[in-house]
């Protein structure tokens with residue numbers, strides 16, 4: 044039986060980053076991934092020669108010295124072909140039929156918002172200053188987070204909606220400031236302030252796409268892990284954790300020999316962890332009940348569209364189109380309704396090419412909308428499921444066509460996915476886009492730390508504190524710090 048210093052379950056962003064840190068420090072590491080591809084939510088898939096992203100459209104804070112830049116430099120990811128989105132509008136929010144550009148940089152952001160909402164100038168100043176304080180002080184959480192949460196303590200325990208509505212009183216402005224809502228699970232009753240502020244602020248710092256797809260991040264991390272002497276294996280589902288002499292050190296793996304490891308890191312949903320660990324003496328019923336009671340956020344319906352050449356001009360920004368008065372309700376929409384929002388995201392074309400080759404349209408979708416089809420197999424889904432997908436795709440295309448001239452005539456092929464597709468291909472629980480719903484009223488129950496009930500087993504990934512590329516990258520540092528019993532921070536990368 045092969046033995047390792049550390050085994051990482053799941054080759055999502057968090058799992059690969061933890062493996063990178065540990066392997067770089069000279070530990071004997073293996074990453075065990077159940078899918079055929081690496082990357083989990085950031086995997087890229089190809090159809091008829093075109094590449095499409097699943098859960099990686101753009102990232103924030105990648106300029107020199109900014110939070111994600113500092114992290115990605117350490118992970119050796121800054122040489123990838125990053126493309127900076129337009130400074131004067133990296134996101135466009137369409138609300139009430141009007142367009143609002145979200146520019147990079149806090150001063151530009153203030154000026155643009157004040158131009159549209161002159162009566163709210165003082166409130167825009169205090170809102171923006173607050174965001175800037177969080178964005179620039181982000182690594183302060185390394186010093187304060189003794190418990191392994193990415194916590195700005197009080198910011199997690201306060202509601203985002205309460206902050207927004209007590210700082211900003213114009214309801215149109217409230218909606219515009221929340222207008223990139225599909226990036227978050229906006230829920231008035233539960234969303235912690237930190238999640239709202241950190242994610243919105245990090246994109247205002249600077250926003251980037253990656254030419255060629257998000258999977259390059261996973262491939263680059265895997266190549267580095269192998270260079271450091273680690274292993275990364277795919278088509279290898281961990282089915283059980285086993286205990287001997289009171290220590291959980293053995294992983295049973297489908298299609299592979301079992302392995303042993305001194306440290307185990309689980310980059311998987313805590314409910315999936317319970318399923319593989321419940322045979323051990325450490326997982327008590329009370330813990331199991333707590334984890335199985337966690338709620339997941341919405342999933343996504345995505346239409347990945349390949350375009351005929353030379354018809355639709357590439358837009359170096361995202362467009363968030365809203366068909367509702369209250370963007371905070373968009374996450375609760377059901378598939379029976381018209382979509383309340385549509386995110387339009389362009390794939391970066393080849394260098395020098397001014398026309399788009401593909402475009403993604405996304406809207407939130409509930410697991411409940413597809414749960415009845417969960418027993419069916421990919422490519423053999425019932426007609427009703429395929430009809431649902433076709434209906435949703437044409438609704439989104441109708442919405443997006445109002446803002447993308449020539450879109451309908453330019454469509455070559457449409458590939459659709461629902462939370463069921465995500466559950467099958469990216470391994471996410473109930474196809475949830477961002478995992479466990481964090482609730483500021485019930486932090487002790489919903490904000491998980493890297494510590495599991497098993498002393499040498501640790502959690503990482505988006506289900507802990509914060510989803511998204513930046514949140515997961517920071518969590519990787521917290522997880523490795525807990526596993527190595529060191530202080531969180533850049534010192535973890537060693538030489």
Ligand SMILES: Cc1cc2nc3c(=O)[nH]c(=O)nc-3n(C[C@H](O)[C@H](O)[C@H](O)COP(=O)(O)OP(=O)(O)OC[C@H]3O[C@@H](n4cnc5c(N)ncnc54)[C@H](O)[C@@H]3O)c2cc1C
Pocket residue numbers: 052053054055056057058075076077078081082083084085097098099100101102279280281282310311312315319343468469470471475476477503504505506510511512513515
């Ligand atoms: C549609 C969508 C759009 C998004 N867009 C953006 C964006 O533009 N910008 C941004 O910052 N973030 C975005 N995100 C969020 C971001 O992609 C995720 O937060 C992040 O990639 C999650 O990484 P993770 O490490 O937590 O785990 P995951 O990506 O969930 O990976 C977990 C891995 O574990 C594997 N696994 C599960 N069970 C087992 C097992 N038993 N044995 C072995 N392997 C197992 C899975 O197959 C998977 O590969 C988006 C997400 C989605 C879904």
